[in-house]
Amino acid sequence: MLVAAFIIDRRSVRVPLVEARAVPDYSLLGASLDISIDPAAITDSEGKLLVVNHAYRERFEGLPTPLDLSSDPESRDSLVEARLAAWRDGASCAARIAGPSGALAVEIERVGAHGEQLLWRFPSGDEPDAIVVAARRIAGATGERLASAGVLAALVDDDGLLLAANKPFADRALTGAQRQDGPVRFADIVDIHEDETVQLRADKEGVPLRAVHVPLDPNREGGAGTLLMFETRDGPSLANSANVQVLLEMLPIGLALVDRDGRFLTMNKAFRTAAGLPAGSMPSYPGDLVAKEDKAAVADAVRRNARGPAMAGDLAVRLNHQPGEPVALTVAGLRGLGDAAVLLLLKDNSEEAKLKRQVAQATKMQAVGQLAGGVAHDFNNILTAIIGHCDLMLMRHTPGDSDYDDIQQIKSNSNRAAGLTRQLLAFSRQQTLRPQVLQLPDVVSEVSHLLKRLLGETVQLVVKHGRDIGPVRADPGQLEQVIVNLAVNARDAMASKGGGTLTIQTYAVRADQVADLGSDILPVADYSTLSISDTGTGIPAAVLGKVFEPFFTTKEVGKGTGLGLSTVYGIVKQSGGFIFADSKVGAGTQFTIYLPVHRVEEGAAVPAKPVSKAGDEELWGTGTVLLVEDEPMVRTVAERALTRHGYRVLTATNGEEALEQLDGGHAIDLLVSDVVMPLMDGPTMVREARKTHPELPILFMSGYAEEQLRKSIDIANVAFLPKPFSVQELAEAVRKALAQKADAN
Incomplete structure (x- = not known):
């Protein structure tokens, strides 16, 4: 099995859109992607194609990049947002993308040994196009089964064009020229008599036919479409044919037939699934499926369509098994189908709604x-x-x-x-992290002594460690803050119960176990997992989805900032992990953190130990510093601080003024600049300055994280000083930047 899975098919070899690299092996990646029956592609961080599988080639003609699959501006924006979210968070998804062949759903995952690529998957089963599926089946085996029972079937769109037909209808209704000339208007091939029977124009000697109209997917963009079934006036009644159930089962949307008294006659499997009914069960009335408030509206719609003129309409109803998620129920009148007087259409949009949420x-x-x-x-x-x-x-x-x-x-x-x-900044994933390769049990052991003092005597701390836990790459200080924040919240939740038990567990989760979970959020990979659970009061379901939002707290006024869990969320996401909360009122709460296993490369450099801070007597220096800062209060403080430490300071309020100072003949030894400024920001100013002063050392000051700035700025040989900073920290940063310049010379 393993050998067969990795045989290289040369038709799926790397798309020649990017320059070849020795690593990774795109031929092997292409062969691996071909195992999937759904379209899949690997791109770089900007969405440029690196390799695709056969399903992608067949479905998207011309090999557009994933970002170019839709011409709809709203869909393109959704794809761009999903790409950015996946690059930042590790995984993302988008639904109802207007693609070249109907609505698409997309799942994006950040992959690669260094997380440098994006894997795009387009699951075909998430949102089937009912019209396309029905057309394929009517022209195929299902249409043949209907034909064997003497039933003529045709599919017509909202514009009156014939989309598909089974062989008996095509033979009797279409001429040879009409078959070759492309789409045919249904009105051009039939005549409708006063008694509502239908005569096929190409079959002048044939008997008039009775027609049954079945509206299809009403939620489909571009129109619903109508399935037409014909039977002869003297032939066997279609209503008594077993092919009615065959017809119902062949469609990917929920269909049910109701008699004139408002009782169910039959329904297909898709209807039962959408309505939350167990296999084989069928309630008496449509109103039994919906919430109490919607029963009257459903009963009235069924009664009107059963006894009045044939028509169709949609109702927004809430089903008993899913009262918080309104769905569209289509009620359509039927004529000429025996006891069946009303057709109900119900689409299972649970996956779509889940993706939207x-x-x-x-x-x-x-x-x-x-x-x-x-x-x-x-x-x-x-x-x-x-x-x-x-x-x-x-x-x-x-x-x-x-x-x-x-x-x-x-x-x-x-x-x-x-x-x-x-x-x-931690919540917004813009703080500065100092990640290290570490083991979760070691981090828990380091912080457990502090936890025992924080929890008090009424809370029992239980620590359990699993086996074969892989290393993770994270900031140990920030990870300890995650554990402390969750532990303190658990202590407060157990205080009203007089105490309880706090359990901290670490264990390994393999990729196959993640696949068994079936999570739409957690990518399939190996994880080292940290679980923190308590026996407190629990979190209500209505509140559970908001606990990670900043400034949201369930504590009393004055007892919480609402930033504890939001900080935890930001640290975990910035570390490339995922966090889930599960709670039951009265039984307690459990937070589970999944951190991807870090694969340590051979010969990786060991991080240097931090150098101790210099004393104040070592911070004095000489030279000319150009200080660029648009905030007057920050500029004043920095200027006075550097002047007191022996530097000559020139100031500018924006990038344009700074460039004028540089061109004014002054010998500048160091440029100290803010990053975000009006008119011309710091990075733009530095790029211009480097054209005439290529060796000029740069020190950026910013309230954002160093890692985030380095990714967005992409300027070599610059130092960073995070805000807020003290006078001593500013002097240290300036002295260090000038020392590096002296060492380079």
């Missing part, structure tokens, strides 16, 4: 994260000014002065506020 939740969290990151950035500027002025004032005071303690208190509170902004 996932996309909406991911979009909301992304938007809130961007807002939180922006707020944190602005607060960091303010806190930089406050902390800097406190440092300058402390230089003029000594312990024991009347103002010294007050200044220290201001600085202490400012540092606490800086901690809150770091939590906001």
Whole structure:
């Protein structure tokens, strides 16, 4: 089996759209992708094709990139957002993409040894096109079975064009020229008599036919389509034919027939699935399927269509098994089908609704994260000014002065506020991480002593470790903060019950076990898992979906900032992991964190130990520093701080002023600049400056994370100083940047 799975089919060899690389082996990847019957492709981070499988080639003619599959602006925006989310979070999805052959669903996963590629999958079973499926079956084996019972069948779209027909209808209704000339208008091949019988024009000697109209998918973009079945006036009644059930079962949407008294006659498997009914069961009335508030509306619609003129209409109803998710129920009148007077259509849109909820939740969290990151950035500027002025004032005071303690208190509170902004940056995945390769049991052991003191005597701590747990790559300090935050929340949840048990478990989850879970969010891979569960009061289901949102808290006023779980969420996602919450009121809550197993490469460099901070006497220096900062309060603090440490400081409020200073003949030893500024931002200014001063050292100041900035800026030989910073930290960063320049020379 394994050998057969990796035989290389030369038709699926790498698409020649990118420059060849020695690694990875795209031929092997192409052969592996061909195992999937669904279209699949691997692209780079920007969506450029690297390799595709046969299903992708056959379904998307011309080999467009995944981002070019739709010409609809809204669908293209959804694809772009899904790509960005997958690159950031590891996985993403999008639904109802207007593709070249109907609506598409897409699943995107970040893959590769270094996470440098994106895997795009287009599952064909998520959203079948009822019209396309019905046309294929009517022209195929199902149409032949109907023909053997003497039933003529044809499929007509909303524009009156004949889409498909079984052989008896085509033989009797179409001439040779009409078969060759392309689509035929149904009105051009039939005559309708006053008694509503139908005469085929090409079959002048034939007897008139009775027609049964069956409307298909009403939710399909571009029209519903109608299936027409014909029987002769003197022939056996179609209503008594077993082929009615065959017809119902062949369609991918839920169909049911109701008699004039409003009772069910029959229904197909798709209808039972959509209605949440067990196999073989059938209620008496359609109203038995819906919530109490919708029973009257359904009964009235069935009664009107059963006894009045034949018509069709949609109702928004809530089913008993899914009362929170309204669905569309189509009620259509039938004539000429025996006891059947009403046709009900119900589409199972549970997967579509699930995808929509996932996309909406991911979009909301992304938007809130961007807002939180922006707020944190602005607060960091303010806190930089406050902390800097406190440092300058402390230089003029000594312990024991009347103002010294007050200044220290201001600085202490400012540092606490800086901690809150770091939590906001953690949620928005814009904080600076220092990842290391580590083992989860070691991290739990390090923090367990602190947890015992935090939890108190009323809470029992139980720690369990599994076997064969792979290493993960994460920031150990941030991972400890995740465990502490979850443990403190668990302690508070158990306080009202007088205590309880907090259980921390680490264990390995293999890729085949992930596949068995069937999660639409968790990509199939090997994970090291951390589970933290308590025996507290639990979280209500209505609240569980909001617990990771910032500033949302279930605690009393004044007892929580609402940033604890949002910080946990951000740290886990920024570390490439996934977190899930499961809770039952009265029984407790469990948080499960999946971190991908890190494959350590041979010969990988060991991270250097951090260098201890220099003393104040080592921070004095000489040289000219060009300081570029649009915030006056931050610019003033930085200027005074650098001047006090011996530097000559030139200032500019934006990038254009800075370039004028550089061209003014001044010998600049170091450029210190903010990143986000009006008119011309820091990176743009630096690129222009490097054209005339290629060796100029750069120190960027920013309230955003260093990792995020390095990815977006892509400028070599620059240093970063995160805001808020103290006077000493600024002096250290400047001294280090100048020292690196001296070493290079």
